[in-house]
Amino acid sequence: MDELIPIISQVGFPIVVSLYLLYRIETKLDMVVQSIQNLPERMKERN
Template sequence: MNDMMILISEVGFPIAVTVYLLYRIEVKLDAVIESIQTLPERMRSI
């Protein structure tokens, strides 16, 4: 049990940072995908 607590304390912070960064990247990728999908419509209006 003690080994498990040490493992969690050592890897908990990097896991939390990774999850946070993956969430931020996902939000930005959604914006890029939306922009790419609306590009043909915007090109027709030029």
Template structure:
């Protein structure tokens, strides 16, 4: 039982931090993708 608690303590924290960072980055990636799509559309309209 002590080994299991130690394992969760040692591995659980890095997993929680990783999930938190992935969730934060996901929103920024969606925003970046939207901005790139808008830029592409703007460039296409300027060429016509």
């Protein structure tokens, strides 16, 4: 158990940061997908 705590403290932080960044990227990608899906309708309105 005493060996496990330093491993978690060394590896845990990068894992948390990676998960946070993946979450942020996922929300941005959702916005991009939604914009691409709305693009044909906007182009029709323009013409």
